[in-house]
Amino acid sequence: MSNSQAAHSQKIRHSGGIADRLYTLVVAVISIAAFIMVAYPLYFIIIASVSNSTMVNQGQVILWPKDINLYGYEQIFKDTRIWQGYKNTMIYTVLGTLLNLLVTLPAAYALSQRKFRARRFIMPLFVITMYFGGGMIPTYLLIRDLNLLNTPWVMIVNGAISVYNLIITRTFFETAIPEELHEAATLDGCSHFRYFISVVVPLSKAVISVITLYYVVGHWNDFFNALLYINTDSLQPLQIVLRNILLSNQAFAGGAGSGAGAGAGSYAQQFADQIKYAVIIVSTVPVLIIYPFIQKYFEKGVMIGAVKG
Amino acid sequence: MKPAQTTVPHQTLRGNGWLRKHAGHYQLWLMVLPAVIYIAIFCYGPMYGIQLAFREFNFSKGLTGGEWAGLKYFEQYFNSPMFWPTLRNTFIIAFFSILLGFPMPILLALVVNSIRSNRRKRILQTTVYMPYFISTVVLVALLQIMLSPTTGLIDGFLKALHLIPADTNLIGDPGAFVPVYVISAIWQACGWNSIIFIAALSSVDAQQYDAARIDGANRWQTVWHVEIPAILPTIIILLIMNMGSILSVGFEKTFLMQNSLNKPVSEVISTYVFNVGVKSNQFSFGSAVGLFNTLINFTFLMLANALAKKTSKISLM
Numbered sequence: 001m002s003n004s005q006a007a008h009s010q011k012i013r014h015s016g017g018i019a020d021r022l023y024t025l026v027v028a029v030i031s032i033a034a035f036i037m038v039a040y041p042l043y044f045i046i047i048a049s050v051s052n053s054t055m056v057n058q059g060q061v062i063l064w065p066k067d068i069n070l071y072g073y074e075q076i077f078k079d080t081r082i083w084q085g086y087k088n089t090m091i092y093t094v095l096g097t098l099l100n101l102l103v104t105l106p107a108a109y110a111l112s113q114r115k116f117r118a119r120r121f122i123m124p125l126f127v128i129t130m131y132f133g134g135g136m137i138p139t140y141l142l143i144r145d146l147n148l149l150n151t152p153w154v155m156i157v158n159g160a161i162s163v164y165n166l167i168i169t170r171t172f173f174e175t176a177i178p179e180e181l182h183e184a185a186t187l188d189g190c191s192h193f194r195y196f197i198s199v200v201v202p203l204s205k206a207v208i209s210v211i212t213l214y215y216v217v218g219h220w221n222d223f224f225n226a227l228l229y230i231n232t233d234s235l236q237p238l239q240i241v242l243r244n245i246l247l248s249n250q251a252f253a254g255g256a257g258s259g260a261g262a263g264a265g266s267y268a269q270q271f272a273d274q275i276k277y278a279v280i281i282v283s284t285v286p287v288l289i290i291y292p293f294i295q296k297y298f299e300k301g302v303m304i305g306a307v308k309g
Numbered sequence: 310m311k312p313a314q315t316t317v318p319h320q321t322l323r324g325n326g327w328l329r330k331h332a333g334h335y336q337l338w339l340m341v342l343p344a345v346i347y348i349a350i351f352c353y354g355p356m357y358g359i360q361l362a363f364r365e366f367n368f369s370k371g372l373t374g375g376e377w378a379g380l381k382y383f384e385q386y387f388n389s390p391m392f393w394p395t396l397r398n399t400f401i402i403a404f405f406s407i408l409l410g411f412p413m414p415i416l417l418a419l420v421v422n423s424i425r426s427n428r429r430k431r432i433l434q435t436t437v438y439m440p441y442f443i444s445t446v447v448l449v450a451l452l453q454i455m456l457s458p459t460t461g462l463i464d465g466f467l468k469a470l471h472l473i474p475a476d477t478n479l480i481g482d483p484g485a486f487v488p489v490y491v492i493s494a495i496w497q498a499c500g501w502n503s504i505i506f507i508a509a510l511s512s513v514d515a516q517q518y519d520a521a522r523i524d525g526a527n528r529w530q531t532v533w534h535v536e537i538p539a540i541l542p543t544i545i546i547l548l549i550m551n552m553g554s555i556l557s558v559g560f561e562k563t564f565l566m567q568n569s570l571n572k573p574v575s576e577v578i579s580t581y582v583f584n585v586g587v588k589s590n591q592f593s594f595g596s597a598v599g600l601f602n603t604l605i606n607f608t609f610l611m612l613a614n615a616l617a618k619k620t621s622k623i624s625l626m
Contacts (some may be wrong), residue, residue, distance in 0.1 A: 017546045022526035027423045028586060029432050038500065041455065044462060057460040107344035110337040126348055130551050131610055133460050134355020136560075137586045138577070141361070141372050160347045163345060192336040221444035223561055228587065239446045244452035247565060258550030276454060277535075280447050287442045295435060298504055 049073070049277035056273065071271055072278030082279070084234065085241035092237055093219040100215040103161045105208070108169035109196050111125045114179075136228070143229055154229040155222065157236065163213040163219075172207035173200060206297045213294045214244040220287050242283055246276055362596035375593070382597035391581060399577040399602075402563070403555045405491045411551060413499045415544060419532060434507075437500025449565040451494055456480050481570040490566065494559075505547070509540040545623045555608030556602055578602045597605030 048056045052067035060066060111119045133139070148154040177200060197267055201208070201221045223239040230236060358372045362382055386392055417437065424430040443451075455463040456479035467473045513536060520533045560579040566614035567575045576584075578598060586595020606614045618624040 019527035019529055023423070023532075027420050030416070031421045031424060031429070033532055034420070034500075035433055035436055038440060038496065041451065041462075042439065045451070058504060059460075060467055103343045103347060105397040106340035110341040113337055115408070116334060116337045118341075122345065126344070129348060132356070132603060133352060133606060134319070134358050135596060136582050136601055137592050137595040137599055138355040138372065139351075139359030140587055142351070142358060145372065146350075148515070151368055158351065160351070161344050163348075168346070191321075192340070196340070213555060221446075223444065223446055223565075227564075228583075239444055242444070242446045242450070243565065246446065247453065273460070276450060280450060284443055284447055288439065291439070291442060292435070298438070 036263075045179065045277050045280055049248075049274065051274070053271050053274040072274040072276075073282070075271070075275050076278055076282055080280070081241050083243070084239070085236055085238035088155075088235060089153075089220060091152065092222070093216055096156045096214060096219040097159050097215045099156060100162070101208070101212065104166055104169060104203065104211065106196065107161065108166050109192075109200055110169045112118070112173035113192075126199045130163050140228060149229055150232050150235065152235060155192040155199050155225055155235075158219070158225055158229070162214070165214055169204075169207050169211055172204060176207075177203055204296070210297050213219055216290065217287055238283055242279060245279055259286060330386045330453070335380070346368050359596065360602055361593055362600045364593060365593040378593065382594045383601065385594060386598050386601065391576070394573065395576055395578050395581045395598075398574055399556050399558050399579075401487055402490060402558045402577060403576075405487055406494060407551055407555065409491055410498070411548065413495050414502035414504050415540070417499055417503040418540075419511055419536060421503065421507055422510040422536070423528075434500070439500070440497045441501035445559075445561040445565060448493065448497055449562065450564070452489060453480055456489065478570075480566075483571050483574045486566070486571045486574045489556065490562065493564070505543060506540050509543045512534060513539045525582070542623050545617050545621055549610065549617050549624070550614045552613035552626065553606055556606050 045062075047063075047065040048061055049072050050062045050068050050070060051065040053071075054068065055061055055066045110116055111123060113119070134142075143149060143154055143158065148157070181199060182195060185199060191200075221239060222237060223243065226237050228242045230240070312428045360373055361375070363378060363380070364373065364375040365378050373538060376601045421430060423431060424433065440448075455461050458464055458480075461479070461603050464473075464477075464479055468475055468477075473479070477485065479489055517535050517539075518531065521535050526534060556578065558579060560583065563575055563577050564580050564583065579602065582595045582599045582602070585591050586599070
């Protein structure tokens with residue numbers, strides 16, 4: 001019997017042999033190509049940020065950094081705009097994410113309770129806003145009428161809840177936390193507040209990490225809100241500062257700007273790209289640091305979100 | 310799914326049935342209240358303000374105080390020389406983004422799913438997710454550096470292989486704008502968007518693979534007859550959702566990539582709304598253009614949803 005089974009499986013392997021091998025080859029080629037296409041540009045920025053910029057421009061820096069120097073990073077450390085932007089973004093991100101969680105988690109809990117009848121009309125009202133909105137101008141005028149223009153609050157309060165994250169969280173509460181737990185807790189005289197804080201939240205680390213990451217990345221990379229609602233220089237977040245340095249090519253204020261004269265300007269120009277690479281790294285690293293810690297929850301979290309609301 | 314025990318705690322309460330049922334719910338109401346208030350003000354507030362598109366904007370009377378203007382601003386947009394260019398540019402970018410950008414994550418997910426070694430799988434996944442966390446500003450800066458006609462790495466590579474003519478300027482040339490936009494979007498989001506398909510593939514029953522193998526299917530046939538059908542519902546739902554945002558071509562990236570050279574092809578509806586509405590304070594006109602955009606999006610969403618419902622019985626609502 002085992003003999004015939006072996007023969008059988010061999011036959012199958014044989015029949016699909018060439019096609020299967022071709023499949024494996026195609027998979028290998030695509031995965032290696034995808035890896036290189038994504039990883040190499042990221043790696044290149046790192047090596048270019050510590051290499052001699054003339055050699056980078058001549059295309060000599062390909063696999064390893066050459067003529068290593070930290071000029072770009074030194075210039076950044078002297079630039080007050082970047083630190084101001086960093087500080088502002090930190091504040092917006094920390095306070096904004098805290099507010100996001102304080103609004104999203106309790107709402108998701110309430111909407112996950114089957115006995116909460118109001119969820120039947122609250123939920124559709126929330127979901128509509130994912131597809132239909134007032135648009136840029138009415139929103140801008142609303143923010144203006146609320147006197148939020150040019151205040152840090154617009155960066156913190158605007159976007160206090162993302163309906164998408166709310167759905168992910170609510171679905172997690174519904175599916176991953178057994179209803180029996182709530183019944184047992186209610187029998188012991190536990191209120192919703194108490195149950196939420198001492199049972200639901202500790203059991204939901206996975207989904208809380210995922211939406212926290214979403215919110216943090218959203219605040220950290222927020223450019224649109226600042227572009228629209230902030231005019232004051234001292235309130236600008238990092239992304240606006242980055243745009244000024246990276247895209248509008250505004251003279252680098254820190255080192256080069258302080259040394260007067262055209263000589264200093266051309267000196268800065270020569271190293272402009274190196275500074276750019278360093279700026280990219282300095283501004284992106286904080287988000288990338290959190291990412292590996294939360295990555296293991298991604299698939300679970302995103303899959304839950306896919307189950308329609 | 311209502312277990313009988315839930316009535317037990319209520320036995321201690323006295324009073325009529327309705328009150329008993331809702332007494333405990335004030336806590337749930339309190340918990341959902343901040344979200345309701347936020348959505349009411351920041352999402353429904355602007356929806357109420359849409360009427361601005363039909364009114365003369367009045368600085369002193371605010372959002373809804375101006376005189377009724379009817380469809381004046383819509384007509385103004387439809388008759389303006391910017392109507393066709395903005396509509397066409399938006400459609401072209403959206404069309405190619407979906408046509409090329411939508412299948413790629415599915416392909417990547419099938420590839421990731423086929424990798425046997427867990428370590429290699431993990432390395433590939435970690436890498437391809439990463440660009441998603443790069444901000445749009447940084448992405449556009451990267452494009453400018455990499456595609457620079459004099460020193461750009463990718464530009465030099467493509468020219469060395471004679472894939473593009475030597476005099477091409479990838480960041481200025483209007484003809485290069487859409488390809489650069491679409492390909493860089495795929496580079497940034499393909500990995501991230503594949504997560505959902507990878508997750509869907511991981512739930513395919515191992516028995517189905519065995520059954521396919523016993524039936525003599527090779528790996529290609531397994532993809533076609535087992536894996537694709539398994540993730541088809543996910544594919545359809547996501548396609549509908551993408552259709553619903555077909556015209557909301559990313560404001561940030563278009564805005565940041567825009568320059569005087571590529572403006573004829575890069576001015577899309579959302580950047581136009583920003584330029585005429587916010588920058589030049591034509592609030593009513595901007596609202597009308599924005600509303601036009603929203604309505605088209607909504608129409609596409611409904612069409613795609615109805616079509617999917619008819620052909621596959623899968624729908625969003």
